[in-house]
Amino acid sequence: MNLEEFRMVFATGSLVLMLIVAAPTLSLIVPFSSGSEHFSEFWVLGPNHMAEGYPFNVRVNESNSVFVGVGNHLGSSAYYLVYVKFRNQTQPLPSATVSEPSPLPTLYEYQVFVADGGTWEAPLTFRVLEASRNDDCMLINLFSINDVVFVVNSSAIWDLECKGFYYQLFIELWLYNTTSQSFHFHNRFVGIWLNMTAT
Amino acid sequence: MSVLKFSFVLLMLLVFASQCYVSVTIAQVSESEASSALTTAEGAVDSAYQAVLRAEEAGANVSGLLVQLNDAGEFLAEARMAYKAGDFGGAVHFADLSRGIGEEVMNEARELKDLTTTESMQRMWFTMTGSILGVACIVFGSFFSWRFFKRRYFNGGFGAEAGGYA
Numbered sequence: 001m002n003l004e005e006f007r008m009v010f011a012t013g014s015l016v017l018m019l020i021v022a023a024p025t026l027s028l029i030v031p032f033s034s035g036s037e038h039f040s041e042f043w044v045l046g047p048n049h050m051a052e053g054y055p056f057n058v059r060v061n062e063s064n065s066v067f068v069g070v071g072n073h074l075g076s077s078a079y080y081l082v083y084v085k086f087r088n089q090t091q092p093l094p095s096a097t098v099s100e101p102s103p104l105p106t107l108y109e110y111q112v113f114v115a116d117g118g119t120w121e122a123p124l125t126f127r128v129l130e131a132s133r134n135d136d137c138m139l140i141n142l143f144s145i146n147d148v149v150f151v152v153n154s155s156a157i158w159d160l161e162c163k164g165f166y167y168q169l170f171i172e173l174w175l176y177n178t179t180s181q182s183f184h185f186h187n188r189f190v191g192i193w194l195n196m197t198a199t
Numbered sequence: 200m201s202v203l204k205f206s207f208v209l210l211m212l213l214v215f216a217s218q219c220y221v222s223v224t225i226a227q228v229s230e231s232e233a234s235s236a237l238t239t240a241e242g243a244v245d246s247a248y249q250a251v252l253r254a255e256e257a258g259a260n261v262s263g264l265l266v267q268l269n270d271a272g273e274f275l276a277e278a279r280m281a282y283k284a285g286d287f288g289g290a291v292h293f294a295d296l297s298r299g300i301g302e303e304v305m306n307e308a309r310e311l312k313d314l315t316t317t318e319s320m321q322r323m324w325f326t327m328t329g330s331i332l333g334v335a336c337i338v339f340g341s342f343f344s345w346r347f348f349k350r351r352y353f354n355g356g357f358g359a360e361a362g363g364y365a
Binding site for chain 1: 262
């Protein structure tokens, strides 16, 4: 190895050492993106915290419960609104394709703040308080969620194919946008089907 | 006598009408108060969340503040549902609770952000000074090492020929 080659080794070694020593300062100046995908999780679990055993056949005054959860992977703390809505088979669901929430009124709501990488989960206990049946038509008048009573007045026609009076309890996820300083539908919703079996 | 009777009936009617008017007015004031309390609470919670986000961006640990914000959010949701159900008294009560926590969180978040920013600046100056000193040491060290090495090289310390390098 001649002196010129030694000089190259020396210069390269010095440069590498300088970069190592300057790395903490460089990391403050040069922004490094994490490159991970930003998204929110949204789920509903059965009464045993499992994706099974969901309430389906419901009766008047019978208490049923599920768990609603949100996971935040948006890169910063997030402010969510969780809207609980109730519909019969003919009423509209949210539209995932055009990112539109359901126009149905909100019954119950949760307002939650979740740290980045964190999750939030809460029980949702519901009960049909008042319902009446007239031949092939079922009318649910009163519905309670977490012991708050709501007048729903929702009717369902007997489903000949599936044999039942079907309703759906569905939950929408909304996210606070700091730019517009308002909530927007986060294009995520979950729901469970309910068959009103007997009054 | 009939005039007296008429006056009495008129008086009774006026008293009844005024009670109705007063009760309707009170109800309206309560609704507007509830609406105003809700708007104020929503604003306080929104501002608190934004202050928490700024603190988080500055590098602060905001987990404690998020717990408090969740309490504020719970009260705000209760206030909204009470308002929708026509329970304006309940709506004002929960909205005030939510606003109180929101304002508290906002102040704490601002203090935390200032503290974290000061600490970050100190850490940054310490890091930069360390890096600059480190790089300077390496430059000088390399320079003197190279001179020492070159001298040894020409003296044949590495088995090289002294005249090999022009």
